[in-house]
Amino acid sequence: MSKLRILVPVKRVIDYAVKPRVNKAQTAVEKNNVKHSMNPFDELSIEEAVRLREAKKPVEDILAFSAGPAKCQDTLRTAMAMGCDRALHVVEEKQELEPLGVAKLLQKVVEDEKRNLVILGKQSIDDDANQTGQMLAGLLNWPQATQASKVEIDESDNVTVTREVDGGVETLRAKLPMIITTDLRLNEPRYASLPNIMKAKKKPLEKKSLKDYGLDVENRLKTVKVQEPPPRQGGGKVEDVDGMIAKLKELGAL
Amino acid sequence: MPPLNRCLPALRRIRLANATFERSIARQTPRLPALPAYALLPQRRWQHAATASASQETSNEDEAGQPTPSKQIKYTSDSYPDLKRDSRFKQLDEADVKHFKEILGSSGSLIDGVTQDAQDDLEGYNADWMRKYRGQARLVLKPTTKEQVSGIMKYCNEKMIAVNPQGGNTGLVGGSVPVFDEVVINLGKMNKIRSFDEVSGVLVADAGVILEEADSYLAERGYIFPLDLGAKGTCQLGGNVATNAGGLRFLRYGSLHGNVLGVEAVLPDGRIFNDLFTLPKNNTGFDLKQLFIGAEGTIGIITGISVHCPQRSPAVNVAYFGLDSYEKTQQAFREAKKKLGEILSAFEMMDGAAQKLYAKANGAKLPLEGEYPFYCLVETSGSNGEHDEAKLNDFLEHVMGEEIVADGVVAQDETQVQSLWACREGISESSQHFGGVYKYDLSIPLPELYDLVPATRQRMEDEGLLDAEDDAKPVMDVVGYGHMGDQNLHLNVVMRRYDKKVEAALEPWVYEWVRERQGSISAEHGLGLAKRNYVGYSRDEEMIKLMRQIKQLYDPNGIMNPYKYVSGG
Numbered sequence: 001m002s003k004l005r006i007l008v009p010v011k012r013v014i015d016y017a018v019k020p021r022v023n024k025a026q027t028a029v030e031k032n033n034v035k036h037s038m039n040p041f042d043e044l045s046i047e048e049a050v051r052l053r054e055a056k057k058p059v060e061d062i063l064a065f066s067a068g069p070a071k072c073q074d075t076l077r078t079a080m081a082m083g084c085d086r087a088l089h090v091v092e093e094k095q096e097l098e099p100l101g102v103a104k105l106l107q108k109v110v111e112d113e114k115r116n117l118v119i120l121g122k123q124s125i126d127d128d129a130n131q132t133g134q135m136l137a138g139l140l141n142w143p144q145a146t147q148a149s150k151v152e153i154d155e156s157d158n159v160t161v162t163r164e165v166d167g168g169v170e171t172l173r174a175k176l177p178m179i180i181t182t183d184l185r186l187n188e189p190r191y192a193s194l195p196n197i198m199k200a201k202k203k204p205l206e207k208k209s210l211k212d213y214g215l216d217v218e219n220r221l222k223t224v225k226v227q228e229p230p231p232r233q234g235g236g237k238v239e240d241v242d243g244m245i246a247k248l249k250e251l252g253a254l
Numbered sequence: 255m256p257p258l259n260r261c262l263p264a265l266r267r268i269r270l271a272n273a274t275f276e277r278s279i280a281r282q283t284p285r286l287p288a289l290p291a292y293a294l295l296p297q298r299r300w301q302h303a304a305t306a307s308a309s310q311e312t313s314n315e316d317e318a319g320q321p322t323p324s325k326q327i328k329y330t331s332d333s334y335p336d337l338k339r340d341s342r343f344k345q346l347d348e349a350d351v352k353h354f355k356e357i358l359g360s361s362g363s364l365i366d367g368v369t370q371d372a373q374d375d376l377e378g379y380n381a382d383w384m385r386k387y388r389g390q391a392r393l394v395l396k397p398t399t400k401e402q403v404s405g406i407m408k409y410c411n412e413k414m415i416a417v418n419p420q421g422g423n424t425g426l427v428g429g430s431v432p433v434f435d436e437v438v439i440n441l442g443k444m445n446k447i448r449s450f451d452e453v454s455g456v457l458v459a460d461a462g463v464i465l466e467e468a469d470s471y472l473a474e475r476g477y478i479f480p481l482d483l484g485a486k487g488t489c490q491l492g493g494n495v496a497t498n499a500g501g502l503r504f505l506r507y508g509s510l511h512g513n514v515l516g517v518e519a520v521l522p523d524g525r526i527f528n529d530l531f532t533l534p535k536n537n538t539g540f541d542l543k544q545l546f547i548g549a550e551g552t553i554g555i556i557t558g559i560s561v562h563c564p565q566r567s568p569a570v571n572v573a574y575f576g577l578d579s580y581e582k583t584q585q586a587f588r589e590a591k592k593k594l595g596e597i598l599s600a601f602e603m604m605d606g607a608a609q610k611l612y613a614k615a616n617g618a619k620l621p622l623e624g625e626y627p628f629y630c631l632v633e634t635s636g637s638n639g640e641h642d643e644a645k646l647n648d649f650l651e652h653v654m655g656e657e658i659v660a661d662g663v664v665a666q667d668e669t670q671v672q673s674l675w676a677c678r679e680g681i682s683e684s685s686q687h688f689g690g691v692y693k694y695d696l697s698i699p700l701p702e703l704y705d706l707v708p709a710t711r712q713r714m715e716d717e718g719l720l721d722a723e724d725d726a727k728p729v730m731d732v733v734g735y736g737h738m739g740d741q742n743l744h745l746n747v748v749m750r751r752y753d754k755k756v757e758a759a760l761e762p763w764v765y766e767w768v769r770e771r772q773g774s775i776s777a778e779h780g781l782g783l784a785k786r787n788y789v790g791y792s793r794d795e796e797m798i799k800l801m802r803q804i805k806q807l808y809d810p811n812g813i814m815n816p817y818k819y820v821s822g823g
């Protein structure tokens with residue numbers, strides 16, 4: 001069986017528990033002073049990679065990757081605390097990369113770092129694009145299995161991926177190298193333990209910039225307007241039981 | 255379907271929420287709104303406590319405490335045949351009801367079970383949250399102004415009509431419902447926020463404002479109510495002050511005795527006690543308002559309060575540790591105070607048995623791989639996420655490096671914050687999952703705080719009452735946890751079924767044990783009816799005499815919340 005050289009891209013997003021608010025200019029979601037965390041689907045990717053190692057598969061190393069502002073390093077440290085061996089940060093303070101830009105970057109990283117397995121979240125919870133994994137597979141011309149709920153790798157480099165589809169499950173098989181994107185039921189990510197958080201501080205984190213890759217990652221999409229969904233209609237309050245009965249009658253429910 | 259992107263955490267949440275909800279449903283009183291649905295979602299950490307503490311104190315004096323939702327609750331007078339109605343109190347008649355109607359006019363309202371049958375409507379005001387106590391009130395009054403309250407009290411005092419002030423009725427010691435036919439004066443309709451000063455952070459509000467509503471109002475303005483507890487969706491500010499509630503923010507913001515700046519109340523004879531001061535300092539004579547804080551409705555009805563509210567912290571971090579001994583837990587607490595200083599907002603302790611119990615009752619996985627005899631949960635809240643993190647890291651490195659903690663995790667996102675809190679807040683709930691629980695809420699000096707737990711286990715074993723496996727024994731386990739930062743232990747004796755022998759072995763033994771260590775037999779929940787006979791374990795005769803003199807001074811006719819508080823033997 002080939003040695004597994006895994007790449008796990010992770011994205012720093014607004015914490016899912018935070019209610020996002022649209023900025024005044026209606027051009028984007030307000031990000032200042034808002035709690036950010038790792039995209040939950042990326043936690044699944046890391047967990048899966050770490051479990052492959054724990055299942056005694058020949059994992060050579062697990063590389064975490066993130067592109068974005070300096071703060072992404074926190075996310076990468078978390079990734080290493082969860083079990084990644086090292087991290088690569090492409091620092092980009094201003095431009096918010098689109099899926100195609102990220103896929104192009106990842107293609108370079110795969111080539112530079114000689115990866116043979118990339119595990120990505122099926123989507124990130126901020127833009128919900130669900131595209132990066134697929135685009136990367138296209139660029140590399142590798143087989144892909146999206147929305148994985150189970151991953152198995154055998155002695156002859158066959159990767160069997162189970163994915164949940166409407167009305168049942170679908171099983172795909174392909175040989176390494178391969179792209180996998182993760183879905184909810186794949187696993188339950190672990191907590192970052194204290195000793196591992198400490199160790200993660202000493203693991204190597206390499207910084208690069210977009211220039212180092214000499215890529216055209218120009219954005220192609222234009223955001224026209226960002227709007228909140230219409231507010232939920234609030235309920236009315238009744239004084240007492242009689243009031244409630246009267247109201248129900250008024251609404252024709254009684 | 256929610257958008258897919260939010261599904262992963264949502265799924266975990268729904269699972270938790272379902273479990274929590276099912277459990278809590280089983281114990282709701284028929285009419286009591288209990289907690290609003292959102293309070294049951296593990297979205298915020300308190301909601302676990304919400305269901306958790308539901309059975310707090312479902313304990314001591316009778317088997318009626320068993321959570322049997324379908325069964326009618328026994329009348330308190332039947333559960334406690336020693337209690338006799340005080341014959342000095344007038345029985346209500348039609349003329350009284352007519353008079354109250356006049357006082358309340360069109361704005362207030364009343365439930366009249368005197369001149370008509372209103373049994374169903376009255377039930378929610380007669381039965382307490384734990385379904386342990388049940389009074390026989392035939393009249394509920396809901397005034398809307400302090401003048402109405404004053405008119406009611408004046409009349410009751412003249413006619414010798416006993417009354418029971420009531421807030422959200424979430425009290426855990428049987429103080430919030432009548433024992434016999436006392437008139438319930440419910441503050442629910444006095445629910446306006448009167449003013450808020452955005453510079454000083456002083457909130458002035460009616461007593462009937464619901465705690466959570468006050469807190470949401472403050473949150474919108476960047477402030478926080480200095481008290482947070484499981485029943486926040488139902489309990490009222492007046493009730494909180496009347497019970498001097500402690501809760502989850504105590505370590506950080508301290509007691510209501512410090513935060514409450516002013517009280518407006520109606521005295522038993524109808525006079526208005528007007529001390530709704532809004533400034534922090536006022537050294538002009540006795541600080542009489544303090545008497546109302548924790549008086550449990552025995553010397554007056556609180557109608558309004560002013561509270562000093564702190565700034566809300568935008569950055570919250572939570573860590574969870576496994577430790578090898580209680581000694582190490584104390585060391586970790588000392589270090590937390592040293593290294594985290596002003597950002598330390600909670601330090602909770604759980605023993606290994608308590609965590610196993612939580613895992614078993616909920617089918618949950620604990621955050622750490624290994625097993626430890628002690629666990630603790632540390633929360634920080636501060637104004638600057640980066641500064642806090644630096645402090646927290648310094649603390650973590652130190653306690654790991656010095657081997658004070660054996661293992662630990664730090665929440666990396668909100669879901670993890672909530673799951674870690676669930677490990678602490680889910681214990682109370684879990685402790686009665688297997689049939690029942692005897693609960694004690696105690697203040698004990700820190701060095702000895704935990705000694706009571708092994709001592710209790712030993713006692714149960716010596717009496718042949720405890721076995722982890724053998725179903726023939728009534729006691730399954732003895733667990734300890736609590737607000738370590740407040741030197742407040744929760745001792746839970748986990749039962750397969752209630753058994754008078756266990757109760758006899760525990761009481762007054764536990765109270766004696768606490769007295770020997772100069773602790774308190776009721777740290778947070780007060781006296782009410784449940785603890786009225788045990789005050790002597792925490793206060794000497796002279797103190798009790800003085801308390802009774804104060805009661806006599808304010809309420810010479812003894813019409814306010816009779817049979818409770820310091821009236822016991």
Ligand SMILES: Cc1cc2nc3c(=O)[nH]c(=O)nc-3n(C[C@H](O)[C@H](O)[C@H](O)COP(=O)(O)OP(=O)(O)OC[C@H]3O[C@@H](n4cnc5c(N)ncnc54)[C@H](O)[C@@H]3O)c2cc1C
Nearest residue numbers: 421422423424425429430484490492493499500501551556
């Ligand atoms: C799920 C749950 C969690 C809890 N957690 C905690 C906790 O962490 N810490 C803690 O300390 N307590 C806790 N408690 C108990 C706590 O005492 C009450 O929840 C709350 O403080 C009482 O408020 P209430 O409005 O429900 O008062 P009630 O239950 O209605 O009344 C409590 C007492 O105060 C009196 N009273 C009420 N309103 C007034 C008024 N306006 N004027 C004069 N007297 C009045 C009543 O006569 C009664 O004696 C918890 C309770 C529950 C159900």
